[in-house]
Amino acid sequence: MISTSMSVIVVLVALVNGARNEDDIQPCAKIQTSSSVVHLGSPVTASCVIREDCPLVIGRAVHILWRLGDRFLPSSPVANESGRVSEVVIPSFNHTREFLTCCVRTSTYQVLEGVEIRAGYPPEAPQNLSCQTNLTTPNTLTCSWDPGQQETLLDTEYTLHTEIRDSNENHTYELLPGVHRYTIPRYGFVLFSDVKIYVKAVNELGEATSAPIILEPVSSAKFDPPTILKIQAVPKRYGCLKLSWSLSQQQVWMRNLQLNLEVRLTTADSSQRREQPILVNRVRPTRSVDRCRLLHGTQYLAQIRVRYQQSPWSEWSSSQSGVTLESAPTGRLDSWMRVSGDHMNKQHNILLFWKPSKQFRANGQNVSYIVSVKKQPGEDGKVCSTMGNYCTFQLPGGAKKVYLSAVNAAGKSSPTEVRIYLPKARAVISDVTVIPQDDRSLLVQWRSLLSSSLTGFVVEWSPLLQTDLFFTQFELTARNQTLLVITDSFEPYKPYGISVYPRFKDGIGLPQTVNAYSRQKAPSMVPKIQIKKIGKSHVEFTWDEIPLNQRNGIIQNYKVFYCDTKGPISVVNADLEKRRVVLRDLNTVSLYEAFMMVSTFGGSLNGSTIHFEIDSFDTVAVVAIVPVSVIGLFFMVIFIAMTSFSNNKRLKGHFWPAVPDPANSSIKRWTSESTQGSHLSLDNEEPNPMYLSHLSFLDDPVKLSKEDDDPWLSAEDTSDLGESICGSPFIPGYSGSNSDSVPYVTVTFSGPCSSPTPKDPHVYLRSESTQPLLETEESFSPKCYHNIASVGMQSEQRFFGPSHDSVPERVADPGILCDDFPFLRALSLRHTEID
């Protein structure tokens, strides 16, 4: 099947080629359309006429197909045309461009002819045409416009047209596609002649022209910022400044034109800004401009800008300053004073503040103020002279008013009388509240009791972090005005103290003062929690106050958050004034953690976490019990001491033998009972290595065979003897104490100590050697043991003393010895058992 189709196609192609060769290459069909460029969405009609001699249709029934792009369109054959003509109607052509093809059906289909149909919109008239001249080199005129909201979807050409009426010149500038501005060169416009300018847009569906504009190029020029050459006071004319200016160097050729000039003057100290520019029409740079009605003796900063007729204003020039002529200050000063001192003795210390009233004019730059008790000017009576806004002085006796004058280089103002109002202990003001209005103003409100003598109020404010009185400001109000918006350069997050004083006919009442912030934020720090007290189930925290410069607002609350390892978080609000908080109902033996949050109206800040634990007993109870216990113990000690004095022997028996002191002891006096009680424990606490640093027990040579089995001679089993035994030479590797030679005593006996009648006498040998218990004792071993038989001689001094000879002294009564030395006694018992 495929091979058949292919052969048919090959034949058809051959036939078509043959037809082309014969007929000078004419297409087999011809398509006619209503339009090849249409409005988007509009209908398109097309017809296809197939030539009679087209090989594809000769002798065959023809079925014509239409394709738009890659899809077939429904069509209808035209009657009476033997099927070689077809028409198609596309009701809405919604492509920007597409190919319409005419085909005939074969086994598939054959394309005979095709046309491209494009769709779009006619151009809209360009909008917002505007032009601006550039008068710097090179001089140009640049125009720009908007092409219209709707995309045409077709190639649209824009042309800029100019018509210069005076010179009868017309120019047309072709514009680059997509660029909606054009710069006309200098030859394209006459500087002082009107030129009509418009933009024309053309595409295949139509054309549109913008609304024309007519302009004089110089009137459309934005001039360079002009230059102020000089600004100076006008001689003999107060409040006037003369201003000389010029155009920029490139535009100075227009100096003869009548230009419009705007002058902007501001006072240099910015306290009395005059923002509104003053327009000066029809001026030439060749002539200076005078501005009057300015403040006297005031430094002004001037800026100018320029334009020609209705052209755009130039940028403002750079500032130049000038000072008007100075004259004496005028107007009164507002004042407010605080009086302190001994009123009974009429010793008044005055702190006087002042400020310019609305009518006051300094009329000079360096203004100082003089306070005098005399109205007439002069050094006599002057109490104060300053450049500031306040002064302190002591009021001369009897004076009830002072006079305040402003002075500058040109003169002195008429004095303002200031009456001295003494403080009165009358409080009529309450509920002072301050509400921030914006960063520069605060609304102060207060309540006042009605009083017939009340004449008004004074609101005084100052930054609390600035101690200089220079920053203190005040405002006077009438008696019926209980709110005031105070405006100042309030710094955010900084505290201000605001006081409201009542003014009476005869004095100043007591003020109400509050702290206020223009803006608040979270504090900069959180105070460190200090544990003041830990109770059985509670804990008390305290902390220091946050420094004023770190509060950043009015402290709203202190909140302590705490929890133990398991429990939920609890919150306690603290006392703002006392700065303490008690956490109650805490579990004992639980580890708690806590932190504090400090809040202002502007935010909160959390502090660091601390950990604490509640003890099982009460510290208070301990504090109460301990002294009682100590006192009780003290009395008990006294009681015991008295008892022991009364029974000295018994006391010694119980307490003193704690460390056996062979020098002061008698073996016979030791009893097994006494050693089993207190002796061992006391021995552990306070060993006496000097006197009994080494103790070894030796039997006669005949008994040595049994020593290995004797637990008392084993190093492991003699730990109770402490270092004395631990340092026994029976322990391998023992190096002894710090000393190379260790004093020790050797007790030599031939039989069990408990035997009633020992055959051989026991011998005590004092030794000091690194090799004890070897064959021979050193010569300095004790020769005798002086107190062996001294029963009842405890009060006498007893000690190991050097013997007069090397012969060991025999013990008189071995039975007594065994009783006084419990270990020896134990040894003897052991020997007895073995035996």
Added chain:
Amino acid sequence: MVLPTVAALLHCFLLADLIQSAPTISPANWPADSSAALRAAAERVKTLVEKILRDVPAAHAATVTIEGLTLDSAHTTNLQMMVTSLGIPAAPVLKPPSERFTLDVCMSRMSAGSRLYQRLLGDLSDRLSGLSDLQADLRDLQTHIRKMEEAAHLDVADQNQSLDLASRLHSNYELQVAAHLTLTQLRSFSHDLIRSLRAVATYRPQPAGAR
């Protein structure tokens, strides 16, 4: 009859233009529109002449590179033969207005001079770059001198001399010398224009009965 009227008009308008504080005095029989147009045109002529004077040095620097040929040099007297051979005509002579050198003559000389230099610069700018702005300035000047004439109801004939300067500029040297001579003469003519406008402003024609 026309001349005294024109003189009075120019006097009034130019004087008022140059001296800002002076009140504008218009002849009662002269339409207000015409007087305003004349005044505006005169103001603009002056401004354009100022612009030309500012632009000439830049144009000279851009076109003339022959060493020693500067705007302020004394070479011009040595170039008289070149002036003749290149066929550069002399600028129209401008004088202070007087009874012999009447204002309409003055205006026609101004107009002729601006046309002359516009054409000369046109020939030169075909082969030299840097003169087109100046050429445009001269076109503007000519336009506004014509507007002055129209405002004053003067009918100055447009005498188009045939220059054909381009055909005589065979070498670059000749081209630059021609540019130098043209710009030098243009500057001189511009100064004369300024003087003439000032003289007109202060000129007080004698009343007709005084003759």
